[in-house]
Amino acid sequence: MKRIADSTVRRLSIYLRFLEDFEKRGIATISSDELAARGGTTSAQVRKDLSFFGSFGKRGLGYSVAELSARLRQILGLEREWQVVIIGAGKIGAALAQYHGFAQRGFRIVAVYDSDPAKVGRSVDGLVIRSLDSLPEEAKRHPPDIAVLAVPATAAQEVADMVVKSGIRAILNFAPQQLQVPETVAVKAVNMAMELEGLSFALTNG
Amino acid sequence: MKRIADSTVRRLSIYLRFLEDFEKRGIATISSDELAARGGTTSAQVRKDLSFFGSFGKRGLGYSVAELSARLRQILGLEREWQVVIIGAGKIGAALAQYHGFAQRGFRIVAVYDSDPAKVGRSVDGLVIRSLDSLPEEAKRHPPDIAVLAVPATAAQEVADMVVKSGIRAILNFAPQQLQVPETVAVKAVNMAMELEGLSFALTNG
DNA sequence: ACATGTGAACTGCTTCACAGCG
DNA sequence: CGCTGTGAAGCAGTTCACATGT
Incomplete structure (x- = not known):
């Protein structure tokens, strides 16, 4: 095609x-x-x-x-269900986990990961937060289709590398950070800061 | 230019x-x-x-x-501070209000609005949620520069009309809904559903 | 020698305009 | 007749390649 x-x-x-x-x-x-x-x-x-x-x-x-x-x-590709994992259980990650609009369209959130031991074990919207370290192994058993990155910019590339190594082939990146991934991996970015700067530019030069 | x-x-x-x-x-x-x-x-x-x-x-x-x-x-246009109002104090709106990454770049959240009387009066991150009805009047006294729309898709256009009438000239739209606004108003959309569907397409036709 | 700044060539998305078909 | 489907034309954004300046 x-x-x-x-x-x-x-x-x-x-x-x-x-x-x-x-x-x-x-x-x-x-x-x-x-x-x-x-x-x-x-x-x-x-x-x-x-x-x-x-x-x-x-x-x-x-x-x-x-x-x-x-x-x-x-x-x-919306006739099937996609398995989504959210990485990062901070403000944004937690909000996403609770946002049920995803499920309606076949994007099922199957797990939430965080690297902070203080958060691991807690629940968000019925999902227990798991240790990020366990991602590669768990992904082997139940391969997720899409990883949503809701981590700080400084950690984003490292987490992305881990996600790619775990065999996940699509990333939705909320971190304000350009990701380097193999071209076999699809990446979409949601960058609020960038959009706001676009508005700032429009207001300044409008 | x-x-x-x-x-x-x-x-x-x-x-x-x-x-x-x-x-x-x-x-x-x-x-x-x-x-x-x-x-x-x-x-x-x-x-x-x-x-x-x-x-x-x-x-x-x-x-x-x-x-x-x-x-x-x-x-x-990042040398000045921009006054931002968040409209919609649901999951996304509340998460945005608490996300301090905005302030760092000069986007100051000055108010949060919601149309749900049950939410009005409560606080999010130190900001009292105000009634959406009061937006036009309050905008007259302290004109905000940017409105962040975090409302359901069904309400988005109506709220956008209100925002435009209030004199706000830039909108960051989180609702999965195409907005019709005068061309003097700048709009940027953050559409998670659309990005996910883009990934779904890439995975399906990759 | 090296890296910028830029007209020219190129690529690819959008718009046009009309033939084709219900 | 009305609206689709599509080559062709137009346009905008990207890439090339080299003259220019340090």
């Missing part, structure tokens, strides 16, 4: 969210124009994005909401 | 973080090559990014760490 742009995948997520909304409201059909208006893009963009994966629409009519959302879930 | 690409601004943030690191370690000079290696980009990219704002380097030598970081702080 031709390589798909990041921006395209992000938009597919957005489309899917709208489609699920429409599905709930019992709307059967939607046009690329309607999808575009809600997603802040253009109808041509919507059609182009979808065209990478096939032709799902009916000319003169639009897309079947049920069919298109099913195809998008399939494309995005 | 020529319009600056989002990607450029994001990289400036990254460079600044490294420069501050180098500053602490007492390193006086740095080349575009070193900056690039750490930031996962190329030296040409670094030089191009900086060239939009001037010529800060010395040929044959590199950049003065102190000088360049000062210029970047200036460019990014």
Whole structure:
């Protein structure tokens, strides 16, 4: 398959969210124009994005909401459940562990790790915090799919190395730190500081 | 000034973080090559990014760490303090209010709002949670610069409209919902669900 | 000699515009 | 006729390569 742009995948997520909304409201059909208006893009963009994966629409009519959302879930890999571990049980990590929005979309939090012995053994939202040292061994028995890094920036690279060595192939990084990983490992970063600085720039040079 | 690409601004943030690191370690000079290696980009990219704002380097030598970081702080608008309000005192909002990493970079959280009467009056990290209804009026007296939206997706657009009407010109949106705002308002989104779906896609089609 | 700064070439995403089909 | 699907055109961001300055 031709390589798909990041921006395209992000938009597919957005489309899917709208489609699920429409599905709930019992709307059967939607046009690329309607999808575009809600997603802040253009109808041509919507059609182009979808065209990478096939032709799902009916000319003169639009897309079947049920069919298109099913195809998008399939494309995005949301038909299966993903095993997620959270690393770092501080403020952010704990908030994430308690955020049930993940589970709704098939991202199941199966464990929380921390390197602080004072935290190990406590519970967050029904999950006992485990020692980070035990990750490699436990990952061998029950390989997680995704590691969420909610650790201080100074520890992030070291933890990432450990995660990679444990065989985990996807990382969602909340630490304000650029990670170096093999290119077989997928990394997405959520960097609040960077976004705030983007706003600061916009306000300053707007 | 020529319009600056989002990607450029994001990289400036990254460079600044490294420069501050180098500053602490007492390193006086740095080349575009070193900056690039750490930031996962190329030296040409670094030089191009900086060239939009001037010529800060010395040929044959590199950049003065102190000088360049000062210029970047200036460019990014980090020389002043920004007044931030958090809207939504749920799990995410509370975690953000307690996250002191913001303050370090000049983003001062001045208020937390929630529409739930059961939460209003309680405290998060020393800040009393206020009624969302009081935002427009309070914003008139002490205009905040940035609103952080940590509300459910269903409420996000409505809250965004209120924020815009209150005169706030920058929004950091944590709700998994595309916001429609006037183009005079800057919006950055932090969408964990979307990032996870990006990882799901990468794992599925990798 | 070395590293910057930058026009030019390139790559790839977005937009256009229209043929194709229901 | 209306809306999709898609080559072609346009545009923006990245990379190249070298002249320039120290």
